[in-house]
Amino acid sequence: AYYIDSVAHMGFNVTPRFDALAKDGALFTRHYSAEKRTIDGAQAIVTGIPSVRSIGNLGYGLEIKANGNLGEIAKNNGYEAMMMHTSRRRSYYMDAVANALGFTFYGAEDIPIIMDYPDPEAPAYGWDYDGLMKLEDILDNTDKPFIAVFMSGTTHPTYPELYAPFNKRLGNRTDLNSFLNTLEYSDYSVGEFIEKASGKEWFKNTVFIITADHASTAAANYPSFDYTYLAPLLIYSPDNIAPGEYTHVTIHLDLLPTIMDLAGLQGRTYTSSRHVFEGNERAFVGDNGIYSVVTPVATSTIHS
Secondary structure, eight states, X not given: OTTOHHHHOOOOOOOHHHHHHHTTSEEESSEEOXXXXXXXXXXXXXXXXXXXXXXXXXXXXXXXXOTTOHHHHHHHTTOEEEEEESSOTTGGGHHHHHHHTTOEEEOGGGOOOOSOOSOTTOOTXXXXXXXXXXXXXXXXXXXXXXXXXXXXXXXXXXXXXXXXXXXXXXXXXXXXXXXXXXXXXXXXXXXXXXXHHTTSTTGGGOOEEEEOSSOOSOSSOOSSGGGXXXXXXXXXXXXXXXXXXXXXXXXXXXXXXXXXXXXXXXOOXXXXXXXXXXXXXXXXXXXXXXXXXXOSSOEEEEEO
16 A cells, blocks of 8 residues: 555555546555465455464365355355466465365466567566456456456566566666566556456446555565555445545455445355445454554554
């Protein structure tokens, strides 16, 4: 969130497409990731279950036990459930995890490269633009209501070299300048996806939720504790959701009940979270066994 001007107002000027969409969507400026790893972010969103040592994690058995997850509920309600990760299929065991959760899965091996990159093989976790264009093709050929989870990867270090105009900051592929280049490219990719989708028949009945799995590690020191967990959250559906800015506390764990409500899905979940529009009195965020409690006025830390 620190690098998103419509959220943090720091003037990085790398997210013009997100910032433009935010004017017409529901923007949450105190939205927290549940943890600091990609797999934990995915787990919180699709299962509503936090990464607690005694419970386990996706990729290590939780997917077999996580009844009431988004993929399973979507399929039980007649939706097509799909997940795409721009990384290779076996990254984080996501192919097996997605299938166990009821999603049809797509990985880097299923995504054709359509842009002229300096080195198409450079990113360790795939290209965002090409993945989103592939996802759009899949959605265009889906004849049922759909729940689609897309996990991008270009903004993950080591950052790949990009083409103009996304290479204007000189960097060494591991520093902040290189990250900002990839974030601007990713922002462009999301903007192009939404713009193309706006011309499709399914657009007016679709809710787009844009967030991050966790905060970036590109900055050595954030100005406050919040930014080590704050993630951008935008819920965008011009025909269905009124624009506005929300400053109450929300967390990734709230997204499962929110999606179920917005899509009219029926089913049992095992989460204690709530709809993002309701907000929370507190949110629990974790970092390898150290849990912090975030409230509207203070933050405290508990060591497990």
